[in-house]
Amino acid sequence: MFRFSHGPGRGCGPRGRGRPEMDVERFFEWVERLNEGGPGRGGGRRGRMFDGGELRLVLLKLIADEPRHGYDLIRAIEEMTGGAYAPSPGVVYPTLTLLGEMGHIEEQASEGAKKRYAATDAGRIHLTERAHEVEALIARLTAIGEHRNRSDHRPIRRAMGNLRFAVKSRMIDGLEGDTLHEIAAILDEAAQRIERL
Structure with a gap:
């Protein structure tokens, strides 16, 4: 032990x-x-999951669905993949900065030190223009999660994910x-x- x-x-x-x-x-x-x-x-968490601007599209889609903090986004992707992949803060936060500079997201007032982001009109238009690509990316992440969740170890992985996130x-x-x-x-x-x- x-x-x-x-x-x-x-x-x-x-x-x-x-x-x-x-x-x-x-x-x-x-x-x-x-x-x-x-x-x-x-493969695994530290493998490369996205190419080019794919992570930007996934983050923008999640933010458009619901305003979120950076760690909410990491947790959402981790849950979608059944714990198989979680982007690091060192990748997510610079991507959020870029999305802000592109005018696709903006900070919202929130309690505490964590920044919460919401999609702008320009961001929603961008998602509409790339709808097929966004749908394919979400389907890919969901398929990974479904495959991983077929394992008998699913309850333990879920609990370990919760513990990891909380700590x-x-x-x-x-x-x-x-x-x-x-x-x-x-x-x-x-x-x-x-x-x-």
């Missing part, structure tokens, strides 16, 4: 011989490799002091209970 690293002095080191300490980011990378059958199989969202908001240790303790307890099954 992996122990999550959450600071010195809190009993967070390895609990058994040969059991490495693992931080949250490395843990999720490990889970992603397991979901894809291990390294060296190609990463809190990490972006900033974690300090007691909250950091509480989250690490919850993860440790879950790992221990799974190991005892």
Whole structure:
């Protein structure tokens, strides 16, 4: 069982011989490799899913359906593909900036520090002009999700996706002091209970 690293002095080191300490980011990378059958199989979350302006069209379509934050968009694509693919923030946020510069989306007032985006009239017109391409892209993502969800491991992947999203969202908001240790303790307890099954 992996122990999550959450600071010195809190009993967070390895609990058994040969059991490495693992931080949250490395843990999720490990889970992603397991979901894809291990390294060296190609594809997966870190593979290239879109070419050219395809990601722009997908993000614009999702925003036109409903105003969203950046991480809402990442989560929406991840859910559509059944957890097989999630674009990184390093790809999504520059794409949102470009869509804004193109006049296809605009920021909306929202609570907190996260920016929420809505489609402009120009963005909706652009989607109409590219409707067949947009439909094909959404169908591709949905087909990936349907294929992946046929696996017997679907409930576990769904739960792992929820966990991954929840932890990463809190990490972006900033974690300090007691909250950091509480989250690490919850993860440790879950790992221990799974190991005892």
